[in-house]
Amino acid sequence: MPKVSVKGTVMPASPIRKLVPFADKAKKDGRKIYHLNIGQPDIETPETFIDAVKNANVKVLEYTHSAGIESYRQKLSEYYSKYKIQVSPDDIIVTTGGSEAIQIAMLVCLNAGDELIIPEPFYANFNCFTCTAGVVIKPVKSTIENGFALPPISEFEKQITSKTKGIMICNPSNPTGYLYTREELEQLKQLVVKYDLFLFSDEVYREFCYDNKEFVSVMHLQGIDNNIVLLDSISKRFSACGARIGALISKNKDVMASAMKFAQARLSPPTLEQIGAEAALDSPKEYFERVKKEYVERRDFLVKALNKMEGVFCPKPSGAFYCIAHLPIDDSDKFCQWLLESFEYNNETLMLAPATGFYATPGAGTNEVRLAYVLNKHDLEKAMICLEMALKVYPGRTTADYRTLTISNKE
């Protein structure tokens, strides 16, 4: 029997999805599960999207241009300009989800063995995309004590070697919800210039910035156009995760020419969903105002509920729809599995993402979980009751209290 490859063996299982079999089992046993483990919002996809697909009147469902439908790229460029991101349709390749954008960017910009610096905790699937490309992640640890702000730039510089080829961020951040400030991005820029690095930025949550804080894109940084690769997706923006429509954006012509070869190899992104995505750009402003208001209310409820629980701490995020909470537990992987396998309260339980999968440093995140506030407040309330009950009876509960940490932004 021929063996699977080394990559196939070392490729990490998604910490977000690896618990799925346990969840499937729990559901089959009749238990209700509150899914806070995955960034799958319950928010309705805009009608403009759905209607456009229904009315597309497609007779032959053809491939599109490998870079995406031209009119869609044109409208995307107009959309970006509203965020003061000035890109032409030629600077955009429509991808099959943000996932493909990240994967192509890794393959195009980095060689096997190259090093990529990422502040941790980071989007767990970065591990998979770097594994495919043979790239080594060098993590720089951000901490829950100061809400996962950008670590001191000196910590980044310490990680730089002759193999360092880029820095990657997610802004606002999945999994922390942290929104980078202009000052933080300017610091990254200095490093990018000094060492001539790529700066990859996953900005799929740009619509979701709260408390009137300013969203700053890496595309706003002056004079480093050739270093910037922007990664985007409509999954969260339009609550259209299943559309699998993203984008890879850069003004670096070599990067785009090379990315285009990868795009051509897989022929095209899905056609119907591109039609929907183009139409969704015409969604009324009220759509986002309503969605944003909803997320803010959920965040406020969730963070407050978490911080009320004994031994729990959760900094208040300013963007996206995630937060990371410290829990009084021995091992977040065990705890999350136990929630699905062995716990129920009124025949209900909840699914969380162990934070270990978001760290590259071994041992980090063992007493942290990521929560996605993608459920309505009623369900969130029920989920928080479940969590509180679960923490009371979990056999691996620790007595270590979070109060030993210096907490600046606990609610």
Place this chain on the structure above:
Amino acid sequence: MPKVSVKGTVMPASPIRKLVPFADKAKKDGRKIYHLNIGQPDIETPETFIDAVKNANVKVLEYTHSAGIESYRQKLSEYYSKYKIQVSPDDIIVTTGGSEAIQIAMLVCLNAGDELIIPEPFYANFNCFTCTAGVVIKPVKSTIENGFALPPISEFEKQITSKTKGIMICNPSNPTGYLYTREELEQLKQLVVKYDLFLFSDEVYREFCYDNKEFVSVMHLQGIDNNIVLLDSISKRFSACGARIGALISKNKDVMASAMKFAQARLSPPTLEQIGAEAALDSPKEYFERVKKEYVERRDFLVKALNKMEGVFCPKPSGAFYCIAHLPIDDSDKFCQWLLESFEYNNETLMLAPATGFYATPGAGTNEVRLAYVLNKHDLEKAMICLEMALKVYPGRTTADYRTLTISNKE
């Protein structure tokens, strides 16, 4: 300015799509182009597909299971059993097009540096997927004289080294239209067993076998379940190229467990299109009968028209909707570009795929092109008139006649 990666540099441009900019220019100049260059049929997608998407009544366009919608995989397993391919839903991962199925299979089964034997000419994008995985293609040349039948198995065995990890075929073949016989597949099986290799088979054209010839799947080969990886797609079956729905199928549990990690990394295939694909499996039998009849008529017309032209030879294929023709030209890349840049007949021209991109052996295919008979007969007729005229005036026409070859199946 940071440099693109080695892979980004050496990744071959798709021979099918690299002429697109010249085609775009010709269209902007007002010329009509007959597209015989790409497997994009003009056949209508089944109404069952389109209607299912319209009536899906989706409120939140969610991710699906990373392996694909469960009910779809269940129906796929029933579909395969009609072809005597006995697989369970767990043996199937729904992918984003056949492209992703191939890419994941390469990454899961082969290490960088491993060798993969493929009879050439082969689907050009195999070059891209092996490039991404760092895999080396060892071609075994099939020849136009005998219609691109499987080369002698001794030629395969000659290519085997300590690095050989698999053999890949496409059946019926893109780009040749050749349909492998049971005997040929049994020969491959012997080699697979002898050297414990993976046998990858791209069978996306199984519905399109002509002249009452039998379709044999690698899944029909007994006793090598752990060696077989089947790659599939609905793009051609349901003329739904833009759906980007394929499948990776294997009974090798290790392969599937590893493939699942890659599938989870990219979250899920497109949701709406999976709904359509599931419904399309209920398309009436008449749909395929009609489509098949149409393809046979086109093939018969095309092959006859080509073989009538002076210096042209095209073996008659038994499957898929492609053929490879020998043309009296110096260089098929130049010729195909010239057709778009410099030729017109009644303000029309045609786009072909240079066969060079389908060979790994340097210099092979320089006087061959691939034609996809994906246009209606009226357009095919016009395209053949264009081609005949073009061959008369092409500056690089050669006098070398094909009649020097031993031709067994010229019409």
